[in-house]
Amino acid sequence: LALNANIEAARAGEAGEGFSVVANEVKELAGETKASAEEIEATIEEVQAKSAASVSEMRETRDAVDSGVDAVQTARDSLDTIVENVRETTDGVDEISRTTDEQAASTEEVASMMDRVSDISDETAERAESVAAAAEEQTASLSEVSDGADRLATQSERLMSLVSEFTVDHDAADRDGARTGADTTPSAELDAPTTDGGLDGDGPDDDGIDDDGPDRSADDRSDRLD
Numbered sequence: 001l002a003l004n005a006n007i008e009a010a011r012a013g014e015a016g017e018g019f020s021v022v023a024n025e026v027k028e029l030a031g032e033t034k035a036s037a038e039e040i041e042a043t044i045e046e047v048q049a050k051s052a053a054s055v056s057e058m059r060e061t062r063d064a065v066d067s068g069v070d071a072v073q074t075a076r077d078s079l080d081t082i083v084e085n086v087r088e089t090t091d092g093v094d095e096i097s098r099t100t101d102e103q104a105a106s107t108e109e110v111a112s113m114m115d116r117v118s119d120i121s122d123e124t125a126e127r128a129e130s131v132a133a134a135a136e137e138q139t140a141s142l143s144e145v146s147d148g149a150d151r152l153a154t155q156s157e158r159l160m161s162l163v164s165e166f167t168v169d170h171d172a173a174d175r176d177g178a179r180t181g182a183d184t185t186p187s188a189e190l191d192a193p194t195t196d197g198g199l200d201g202d203g204p205d206d207d208g209i210d211d212d213g214p215d216r217s218a219d220d221r222s223d224r225l226d
Contacts, residue, residue, distance in 0.1 A: 002027030 005023025012019065 002030055 002023045005026060006020055009020035009023060
């Protein structure tokens with residue numbers, strides 16, 4: 001526009017000098033406008049760059065906030081887990097405490113039972129010693145009884161042997177009765193055995209042997225000895 005104005009002013013000559021001044025002013029204004037436009041463009045570019053940076057920073061900030069929210073949520077979940085673990089730990093400690101108390105009570109009961117077992121063992125040992133002593137006494141008594149029984153058996157056999165040696169002579173008794181006639185005290189003759197231990201008797205009533213014979217007398221005496 002300034003170039004066209006200068007051309008027209010040159011054609012007009014002196015009449016166009018004023019127009020030439022206006023053209024120069026327009027030229028200067030155009031230069032200033034160009035400079036201002038360039039400055040504005042640079043400013044806009046700077047603003048755009050800063051805006052882009054701001055947007056990027058905002059995005060980063062938003063990502064950071066999101067990460068922070070996630071971290072807070074994770075921390076909250078972790079705290080909830082910690083609280084639950086602490087609660088479970090507390091319950092476990094309480095259970096361990098109760099179990100420890102029960103074990104202590106059981107230990108005391110076992111100790112008491114061990115004391116009772118020890119006392120019972122001592123008492124049993126004493127009773128066993130008493131039983132052993134009584135058994136020894138009974139063994140000695142049984143031995144004495146056995147010895148006495150053996151002696152009695154030996155004496156009984158000896159007596160039976162001696163008794164079996166005695167016999168009654170019925171014929172001699174009859175002859176003596178015929179000779180005496182009315183004598184009321186009949187006599188019986190005992191035949192002595194061939195051994196040195198024989199005895200002579202005056203009658204059946206004197207030696208305890210009846211008229212039934214030697215076998216019955218021996219049996220009766222054996223019964224009386226028994």
